[in-house]
Amino acid sequence: MSEQTRFTTALATFDSAVRALPGDRLGSHTPCAGWDVRALLNHVVGEDRWAVELLAGRSIADVGDSLDGDLLGEDPFAAWAAASAAAAAAVEAAGPDAVVGGPTPVAEYLRQLAADHLVHAWDLATAAGVNLRLDTGLVAAVAEWFAPVEETYRSYGMVAPRPPLARDAEPQARLLAMFGRSEALATVERFQAAFDAAFDDKDVDAVMACMTGDCVFESTAPPDGERHAGAGAVRAAWEKFFAGTTVEHRIVAEERFDAGDRVAVRWRYEWPGGHVRGVDLFVVRGGLVAEKLAYVKG
Known part of the structure; x- marks a missing residue:
């Protein structure tokens, strides 16, 4: 070249x-x-x-x-x-x-x-x-x-x-790191922005556009969470989740930790009359979210 x-x-x-x-x-x-x-x-x-x-x-x-x-x-x-x-x-x-x-x-x-x-x-x-x-x-x-x-x-x-x-x-991730950029952190920030917008618009497509075809999502459902593997299963889980939310429900990211292709996010989920705090562990691959594992304070 x-x-x-x-x-x-x-x-x-x-x-x-x-x-x-x-x-x-x-x-x-x-x-x-x-x-x-x-x-x-x-x-x-x-x-x-x-x-x-x-x-x-x-x-x-x-x-x-x-x-x-x-x-x-x-x-x-x-x-x-x-x-x-x-x-x-x-x-x-x-x-x-x-x-x-x-x-x-x-x-x-x-x-x-x-x-x-x-x-x-x-x-x-x-x-x-x-x-x-x-x-x-x-x-x-x-x-x-x-x-x-x-x-x-x-x-x-x-x-x-x-x-x-x-x-x-x-x-690409290596080049960006050479210039002080974290592709993994940027991916998670993009995912969270799409997720926030989905609360208002119920736009599951925007969320799935940030995830790989073989993505995995583990929810916080007790006692050990529910595991959804593959884009179809994850999409269905988001559709079910968003169906139970309103504009008064929201997730606020409080802190992020970057560790290579993994990012940890502390968040606060709020709804009328209450809230819960938790952590998401993300795995990023090729600029997309491959895993989102969610945990809440018991």
């Missing part, structure tokens, strides 16, 4: 995430700590506008602070479309021996841009509640490039600490 192909593939991945983003999600939090969707989009738009300038031969000093601040204006999606199109054209026109910002070869610069667009595409999709599966070839290429420099990036605070990771984790 050439550096230009790597970049254009990552650019297209981010673009697809933008196009799938509902307009009311600009304020939603993302897995990139401290950034909501608008801030993340503004960052990537800024990167692409910087790329146009640097690939045209301008220096960092030439650009100065002209690309600081809000670059999205009143139409963030139009700002992205313009910036990404300009960046794609600039990359296509760049010579293989060019340097950017002084000493950086254009090939290395494009590797950096590809990595940032790819990881932030996952951030954006996750904020939108989408389980984005990244291009496997691009995942491998970015991981190979980033491995020797990962700890250098981390020492400068450019990526967060690695979260726990299962030994048999898939390549």
Whole structure:
């Protein structure tokens, strides 16, 4: 995979995430700590506008602070479309021996841009509640490039600490962990958001979209819970459960613990006149919930 192909593939991945983003999600939090969707989009738009300038031969000093601040204006999606199109054209026109910002070869610069667009595409999709599966070839290429420099990036605070990771984790989960992201934790957060919405809408499809085909759910029914294995059985269990709820019933996640492909969640289930506390133990596989084992305080 050439550096230009790597970049254009990552650019297209981010673009697809933008196009799938509902307009009311600009304020939603993302897995990139401290950034909501608008801030993340503004960052990537800024990167692409910087790329146009640097690939045209301008220096960092030439650009100065002209690309600081809000670059999205009143139409963030139009700002992205313009910036990404300009960046794609600039990359296509760049010579293989060019340097950017002084000493950086254009090939290395494009590797950096590809990595940032790819990881932030996952951030954006996750904020939108989408389980984005990244291009496997691009995942491998970015991981190979980033491995020797990962700890250098981390020492400068450019990526967060690695979260726990299962030994048999898939390549995408490993890449995200290199950049300080937890696919397992993001999956559970997405599942809980779908579950919360299902209380109001009784939308079992939204919950099942977060689970694998061979999923397992163990309920809290006494004395030892009821086990439901397979998508059909789990779906039937959710349908029965939601049939007995109203908008006044709700589950509030109080705390989450991430441990590789497993996530533990402390929760409080509330209904008119009472509540109970419990714990869910999740197993995540391929960005989907494979097991949800529920326990309550006796």
